[in-house]
Amino acid sequence: MLTTMSKEITEKRIQTEKPFVVYKKVSKSFGDLKVLREIDFSVYPGEKVAIIGPSGSGKTTLIRLLMTLEEPTSGVIEIDGVPLWHKEVKGKLIKADEKHLHKMRGQIGMVFQQFNLFPHMTVLRNCTEAQVKVLGVNRKDAEDRAKEMLEKVGLGTKLDNYPSQLSGGQQQRVAIARALVMRPKVMLFDEPTSALDPELVGEVLDVIREIAAEGDMAMILVTHEMEFAKDVADRIVFTDGGKIIEEGSPKEVFENPKSERLQSFLRRMRK
Amino acid sequence: MISINTYLELIPSLLDGAKVTIQVLLWSLIFTFIIAFIAGLGKLSKWMVIRGISTVYIEIFRGTSLLVQLFWIYFVLPLFGMELSAMTAGVIAMSLCYGAYASEIVRGAILSIPKGQYEAAIALNMTPFQRMKNIILPQAFKIMLPGFGNISIELIKGTALVSLITLSDLTYQALTLRNTHVGLTTEIFLSLLILYFFIALPLILFVRWMERRVQVGRA
Ligand SMILES: Nc1ncnc2c1ncn2[C@@H]1O[C@H](COP(=O)(O)OP(=O)(O)OP(=O)(O)O)[C@@H](O)[C@H]1O
Ligand SMILES: [Mg+2]
Numbered sequence: 304m305l306t307t308m309s310k311e312i313t314e315k316r317i318q319t320e321k322p323f324v325v326y327k328k329v330s331k332s333f334g335d336l337k338v339l340r341e342i343d344f345s346v347y348p349g350e351k352v353a354i355i356g357p358s359g360s361g362k363t364t365l366i367r368l369l370m371t372l373e374e375p376t377s378g379v380i381e382i383d384g385v386p387l388w389h390k391e392v393k394g395k396l397i398k399a400d401e402k403h404l405h406k407m408r409g410q411i412g413m414v415f416q417q418f419n420l421f422p423h424m425t426v427l428r429n430c431t432e433a434q435v436k437v438l439g440v441n442r443k444d445a446e447d448r449a450k451e452m453l454e455k456v457g458l459g460t461k462l463d464n465y466p467s468q469l470s471g472g473q474q475q476r477v478a479i480a481r482a483l484v485m486r487p488k489v490m491l492f493d494e495p496t497s498a499l500d501p502e503l504v505g506e507v508l509d510v511i512r513e514i515a516a517e518g519d520m521a522m523i524l525v526t527h528e529m530e531f532a533k534d535v536a537d538r539i540v541f542t543d544g545g546k547i548i549e550e551g552s553p554k555e556v557f558e559n560p561k562s563e564r565l566q567s568f569l570r571r572m573r574k
Numbered sequence: 575m576i577s578i579n580t581y582l583e584l585i586p587s588l589l590d591g592a593k594v595t596i597q598v599l600l601w602s603l604i605f606t607f608i609i610a611f612i613a614g615l616g617k618l619s620k621w622m623v624i625r626g627i628s629t630v631y632i633e634i635f636r637g638t639s640l641l642v643q644l645f646w647i648y649f650v651l652p653l654f655g656m657e658l659s660a661m662t663a664g665v666i667a668m669s670l671c672y673g674a675y676a677s678e679i680v681r682g683a684i685l686s687i688p689k690g691q692y693e694a695a696i697a698l699n700m701t702p703f704q705r706m707k708n709i710i711l712p713q714a715f716k717i718m719l720p721g722f723g724n725i726s727i728e729l730i731k732g733t734a735l736v737s738l739i740t741l742s743d744l745t746y747q748a749l750t751l752r753n754t755h756v757g758l759t760t761e762i763f764l765s766l767l768i769l770y771f772f773i774a775l776p777l778i779l780f781v782r783w784m785e786r787r788v789q790v791g792r793a
Binding site for chain 2: 370371372401405408409411412413415417419420421422423432433436437478481482485
């Protein structure tokens, strides 16, 4: 129910507001391998976008560019109208320095396939370190915020545990809390459940559903969980061969796929 | 009876030598690890010049022997107007030599930290300095400890060479005493062995203790 309501709110925003993230003809190559080919893609404030597509189609790369983990080969990505990887000097776009990236990155958060928690820190410390060091929040407030988010992901009792003492599903939920405490405007999820044992997938998806239902934060979710994508996303984007082949509402994409490639992809996923 | 009394008279000189050895050792330890971090991080720098300088330093000091380095710093540098005391020269040579080895331990440990740790730190918008200081080094440090332990023990052995640039360290004292008391050779060398062992012991225990401490909380 909540999801439906938040979807309506997002719907309104898409009609009235400017997109928050815009990819303009973005390409990425690794050596000779063209991974993304002139991608045009936008995300609106609060919008939930699921990216689906076959392995190697460039889904991960697409969101790693936004997290500044990979640099685009060509094209421009804008966040709230400001180029991410470039700086404007005398009307020309030049490559941005670390200082500019630092300023921009604060708006983006990411949850990784392999969790990437800091093994030498407790759960609580994982969720306070960046608040204190990056945002300059005092430790007490940072801990309060961290506890609130850890409570939300159902780990309020594991504050003093180390990551190695938690199950994969618990670790991924800590990773979600760790990203949430930073209050990003857009949160990226790269197949957040594909490293998990099947019985632990549900608990992580439930947490993400709940966060999505709260509305405000835009989300880009790379996922192989089609049911989940259908539930959570306002829009589904299908990539193949480094291009966006088709996009639309979950209904359009899943019930009435137009391209042959999407049709065959969905047939394979249903098996 | 006579021999035991004579032997006891030798002990103060040996202890004086031990004092010098410990002094050289402690200073060298401190500078070795400072240099190790500077050169180890330098070799990983994104700036080519810094990488180049670090590489040249490391290869020169790993590729030549400590003895040659000691001679250069103590006997050759003065010819170019750089006069150093034997103690200073000894500490500098030891630190540069072992620092070059230890820098490879620092570098290797840092490289062994998974890429995902850097990426998570970037995703939390930490600066390059914060990533290194708060995320990478604390994890890498644990991996460095056994190597650092070994280097420390090597350093103790290395200190014996400073006798060759006129420092009256433990080895120097023992060799001198043996010249004057040939009949006590066994006793003198046995004392030498024991004294070196007791100098090494606290270091060995310290490294053990550190290793146990950083294990806490990690599987
Ligand atoms: N750092 C890299 N260096 C070289 N090639 C890379 C690199 N990262 C990704 N690739 C290649 O780029 C292509 C797209 O990779 P990407 O990880 O974006 O695909 P994906 O859609 O996320 O696939 P999957 O579903 O398997 O996660 C793949 O062929 C991959 O091997
Ligand atoms: Mg991927």
